[in-house]
Amino acid sequence: MRIKRRLPLLSALGTALLAAGCAGPAPDRPASAGSVGEGFPATVANCGVKTTYQRPPHRAVSLNQHATEVMLALGLEKSMVGTGYLDDAILPEYRAAYDGIKVLSKEYPSAEVLLAAEPDFVYGGFATTFDEKEGRSRDALAKAGVNTHLNIEECPSGPVRMAAMDEEVRTVAKIFGVPDRAEAQLKKLHGTLDSVEAGLKGVQPVKLFVYDSGDKTAFTAGGKGIGNEMIERAGGVNLFADVDKAFGDVSFEQVAERAPDVVVIYDYGDQPVEDKKKFLLTNPALKDVPAIKNQRFAVLPLSSTVLGVRVPSAVESLARQLHPGRFR
Incomplete structure (x- = not known):
């Protein structure tokens, strides 16, 4: 966990x-x-x-x-x-x-x-x-x-979408009586999202799997959290969007069956990214996975993958890692 x-x-x-x-x-x-x-x-x-x-x-x-x-x-x-x-x-x-x-x-x-x-x-x-x-x-x-x-x-009442970021920022601003600050902040945040969308126009989405943690099973991003829309907006396809919650455990055999082209590692805590990469690269169940064979990884700090003001910049960061040719 x-x-x-x-x-x-x-x-x-x-x-x-x-x-x-x-x-x-x-x-x-x-x-x-x-x-x-x-x-x-x-x-x-x-x-x-x-x-x-x-x-x-x-x-x-x-x-x-x-x-x-x-x-x-x-x-x-x-x-x-x-x-x-x-x-x-x-x-x-x-x-x-x-x-x-x-x-x-x-x-x-x-x-x-x-x-x-x-x-x-x-x-x-x-x-x-x-x-x-x-x-x-x-x-x-x-x-x-x-x-x-x-x-x-x-x-959530359903899948968390980008509109929830707007609602969260506006609600906190309402509580503190600063609604104008919310609108100024959201204009900036949506400007980043609009720029990414323009850069990815017509791009072929990349199949990916999110690795948060786990050794017996993989703790991954499902379809209900903001992380799923972040992946979509960054030009990716979350292969475990069918997991009916924000995060969930899947088997490494399931990961191999779905054959991601990229593994997105969520970076946090005491386990360095390089240790996570080493674990995945040496996991026998994943040896034929394209992302592992090609050693193709992307990295996001965990704090950027939950609902807050980091979300748009995280979308941009992931888009640049998945589609570097679009952002030179």
Whole structure:
């Protein structure tokens, strides 16, 4: 499984604080700007949780890289009191802003640490942010006076398409009362996608298989996550789009049967890309696969393959690797 799913142990004190609801943020303070602003109260329905914001959050915490970078892309760093759980280096254009925010923990913070930051809002990229067993459920945080938002890729009503990126960015901007920033950011992001589309006009799609991880089976990208549309927009065909979820396990024999021309490696965690390549190149089940025989690989950082502001640049990166002749 992907290592981002591992969770640190929650301290007993943190659990007690959440259960009692006694460590939440201080009672209503005025927003940092001193006024509520237009668009409030604002009601947001998100992954089964309906929240009405009386004013923009001003003590926000972001957990998981794509959540953090959405906030930074919207220029919300002054409304943030903490962050945690990166998979990769923060994007260079957000580094200065990120460096001014307190890192609460390397991975997920305990309830004690999270509530000690006195947040009024927690934005999670993965459902594991709000893990009930660890005491960080959305309901428990609400009882402690903390509003929450979960990236909508974690609760899809169907396959996640590029429109979900627009919705996520606009929703976070709505919560913070900065809708104009969302539109400016989306114009930039769609400009990248339009440029890639123009460069790939008439191209023959490349058959590919995504290798995330696994040695007994292959953990791969299915047809329900944003990664599938990224592959399509980059001029590829995901040979496991029939896997009815964002990620799933398949056998290496299935990979061999479908004979990909390219293997896309998702890069993250403690296993270097070169080690993943070596494993695939020496796997007997894959010896006749065209991608393995021709040693044809593409690489994407994992943080670029989930719903956030990195998606368009990841589409461009993959397109350049699959069809280098189109982008000289």
